[in-house]
Amino acid sequence: MSIFDIIGPIMVGPSSSHTAGAVKIGYLSRKLMGEKIHLAKIYLHGSFLTTGKGHGTDRALVAGLLGMKPDDIRIPQSFALAEKEGMAVEFGGIDLREAHPNSVKLILTGVSGRELEILASSLGGGRIRINQIDGLDASFSGDYPTLVVHNLDQPGYVTEVTSMLSHKSINIATMQLYRDHRGGEAIMVLECDEEISPDFISWLKERKGIRKVIYLSLEESS
Amino acid sequence: MSFKALQEIVDKAKESGKAFWEIILEDEINESQISREKVLEKMEKLFLAMKDADDNYNGHLKSPSKLVGGDGERISEARKNQTMICGDFMAQVMEKAIKMGESNACMKRIVAAPTAGSCGVIPAVLLTYQNENKIAEMKMIEALFITGGIGQVIAHRASIAGATGGCQAEIGSASAMAAGAMVYLAGGDEEAIVHGAALALKSLLGLACDPVAGLVEVPCVKRNVIGAFNALASADMALAGIRSQIPPDEVIDAMRSIGDAMPSSLKETGEGGLARTPRGMRIEEELKK
Ligand code: SF4
Numbered sequence: 001m002s003i004f005d006i007i008g009p010i011m012v013g014p015s016s017s018h019t020a021g022a023v024k025i026g027y028l029s030r031k032l033m034g035e036k037i038h039l040a041k042i043y044l045h046g047s048f049l050t051t052g053k054g055h056g057t058d059r060a061l062v063a064g065l066l067g068m069k070p071d072d073i074r075i076p077q078s079f080a081l082a083e084k085e086g087m088a089v090e091f092g093g094i095d096l097r098e099a100h101p102n103s104v105k106l107i108l109t110g111v112s113g114r115e116l117e118i119l120a121s122s123l124g125g126g127r128i129r130i131n132q133i134d135g136l137d138a139s140f141s142g143d144y145p146t147l148v149v150h151n152l153d154q155p156g157y158v159t160e161v162t163s164m165l166s167h168k169s170i171n172i173a174t175m176q177l178y179r180d181h182r183g184g185e186a187i188m189v190l191e192c193d194e195e196i197s198p199d200f201i202s203w204l205k206e207r208k209g210i211r212k213v214i215y216l217s218l219e220e221s222s
Numbered sequence: 223m224s225f226k227a228l229q230e231i232v233d234k235a236k237e238s239g240k241a242f243w244e245i246i247l248e249d250e251i252n253e254s255q256i257s258r259e260k261v262l263e264k265m266e267k268l269f270l271a272m273k274d275a276d277d278n279y280n281g282h283l284k285s286p287s288k289l290v291g292g293d294g295e296r297i298s299e300a301r302k303n304q305t306m307i308c309g310d311f312m313a314q315v316m317e318k319a320i321k322m323g324e325s326n327a328c329m330k331r332i333v334a335a336p337t338a339g340s341c342g343v344i345p346a347v348l349l350t351y352q353n354e355n356k357i358a359e360m361k362m363i364e365a366l367f368i369t370g371g372i373g374q375v376i377a378h379r380a381s382i383a384g385a386t387g388g389c390q391a392e393i394g395s396a397s398a399m400a401a402g403a404m405v406y407l408a409g410g411d412e413e414a415i416v417h418g419a420a421l422a423l424k425s426l427l428g429l430a431c432d433p434v435a436g437l438v439e440v441p442c443v444k445r446n447v448i449g450a451f452n453a454l455a456s457a458d459m460a461l462a463g464i465r466s467q468i469p470p471d472e473v474i475d476a477m478r479s480i481g482d483a484m485p486s487s488l489k490e491t492g493e494g495g496l497a498r499t500p501r502g503m504r505i506e507e508e509l510k511k
Contacts, residue, residue, distance in 0.1 A: 001374060001377065001378070002250065002253065002254050003246065003250045003367070003370035003371065003373075003374060004264060004268075004370075005374075005377075006335075006336050006369075006370045006373035006374050006377060006382065006399075007265070007268055007333065007334075007335050007336070007344075007366060007369060007370045007373065008268050008333060008334060008335075009333075009334055010267070010268065010271045010331060010332075010333050011331065011332065011333075011334060011338065012329055012330065012331050012332075013325065013326030013327060013328070013329055013330060013331075013332050013338050013341070013438070014285070014326045014327045014328075014329065014338055014339075014437070014438040014439070015338055015339075015438050016334055016337060016338050019329070019338075020334075020338070047436065050436070050510075051435065051436040051437060051492070053286060053509070054285075054286050054287045054435060054436070054437040054439075054509060055286075055437065055438070056286055056329050059329075071331055073330070073331050075329060076329040124383055124385065125334075125337075125383070126334075
C-alpha cells in the first residue's frame with residue numbers, strides 16, 4: 001500500500017466508487033476500443049442503478065468514454081460534450097446476477113463500426129475491474145498494459161503469443177485463459193510489465209484463427 | 223508501507239533521531255521505488271489541489287439530489303457578521319470543512335483524504351492553521367506525510383472505508399490523521415503525534431455510516447466539521463501533555479472490532495440510521511422518481 005492510496009486521488013466528487021471508479025471504467029473502455037465511440041449503450045446494475053444518478057455515475061461513465069480521467073473538471077458537463085463530439089448515449093437498467101453491486105455493462109460501437117462489449121465493476125477507492133469482454137470472462141484492473149486475444153479454442157495460440165512476447169522482451173505479469181466451451185471461442189488476457197508495440201498488435205491481428213485483438217495501452221495518446 | 227503499528231514509526235523516529243514525517247517519507251521511497259524528489263512532488267501536488275479546491279468553492283451550486291449546497295456561504299456570512307460562538311479560527315475551520323464537503327457533493331474536484339466523503343477534515347484544519355500562522359509550504363507537505371502514515375496504519379489494522387467500518391473509519395480516521403498533523407505543526411514530538419491521533423479516534427468510535435439515499439451528502443458534509451473540530455481539540459490535549467490511556471494502536475484495533483460488530487445497515491448501505499428516518503426515506507423515494 002502506498003501513502004498515496006490514503007491521501008488522494010485528486011478526483012471529481014462525490015464518490016470514489018460511484019464517480020471516480022465509473023470515470024475510470026469509461027476511460028479504460030475507450031482505450032480498449034482504440035478509437036472514438038459513436039454509440040454507447042450503458043446498462044447500470046445494483047447500486048450503480050439505484051444511487052447512480054445522485055452520485056453522477058451516469059455523467060462519470062460518459063466522461064470516461066470521451067477520454068476524460070477522474071480528475072477532469074468537465075465531468076459534470078459530459079452529456080453536453082458527448083453531444084458536441086457526436087457520441088450517442090443510451091441508458092438502461094440491468095440485473096447482472098452475481099455481479100458486484102457497482103457494476104455496469106457497456107455495449108459500444110466505434111466510429112469505424114468496431115464493436116465492443118464490456119462488463120466492469122467499481123471496487124471502491126477508485127479501483128476497478130473489467131470482468132468480461134464480448135461476453136467472455138476476463139479479469140483485469142487496467143493498471144498494466146493489457147493484451148486481450150480472442151481465438152479459436154485450439155492448441156498452439158497461447159504458445160505463439162507468449163513466445164512472440166518473450167522474443168520482444170516483454171515480461172508477462174499475469175495471464176488468464178477462458179473459453180465458452182471446448183473447441184469454441186477462447187480468450188486470453190495478458191497483463192504485461194512493458195508496452196507492446198503497434199507492429200506486434202497488427203501482426204497478431206493477421207494470424208489465422210485469431211478473431212479479435214484488443215490492446216490496452218497506458219500511454220497517453222492512444 | 224511496511225509499518226503495521228504507529229509505535230513502529232515512533233520507535234524508528236526515536237532510534238534514528240529523524241522526524242516522524244521523514245520516517246514515513248523514507249518508507250514510501252523504499253516501497254514504491256520512486257525518488258525522493260518525485261514523492262515530495264506528488265505530495266505537493268495533493269496539497270496544492272486541496273488549496274485549489276478550497277479556493278474554487280461555489281456557493282451557488284447544488285448537488286444532483288439538491289440536498290446540499292450553499293451552506294459554506296452561510297458560515298462565511300456569519301463569520302463576516304461576527305455572530306459565531308466559536309471564535310474566528312474555529313469558524314474558519316467550519317467554513318472550509320463544509321465548503322469542501324459541498325464541493326465534493328456538487329461534483330467539483332477534491333482530494334480524497336482518506337475518502338471523498340471525509341475530504342474536508344484535513345484541509346480544513348491544515349489550511350486554516352497555515353493561513354493564521356503563515357507556515358511555509360514545505361512544512362505543510364511534511365504534515366501531509368504524517369496524515370498519510372497514520373492513515374496507512376489505520377487502513378492496515380482496521381479500515382478507512384465506511385462500507386467496511388462505518389463512518390468512524392472515514393470521518394474518524396480523517397480526524398485522527400488531522401490531529402497527528404496538527405500536533406506536529408504546533409511543535410509536538412512523536413509521542414504527542416500518535417496520542418493526538420488516538421484521542422481523536424477514540425472520540426468518534428462507533429460512528430455509523432448512514433447516508434440518506436446512499437448519497438455522500440447527509441450527514442457527510444457536516445460531519446467533516448466535527449471531524450475537524452475533534453482533531454483540533456485532540457491535538458491541543460496531546461500538546462498539553464494528555465495521553466490516551468489505551469495505547470494508540472490498541473485504539474485502532476478497537477475501531478476494527480466495533481466496525482466488525484456493526485450491522486451492515488450502518489455501513490454505507492443506506493438501510494439504517496438517518497437513512498431510515500421517515501424524512502430520510504421520503505427523500506429517497508422522491509429521488510427515485
Ligand atoms: S456517513 Fe458514510 S458516506 Fe458519509 S462520510 Fe461517513 S462514512 Fe462516508
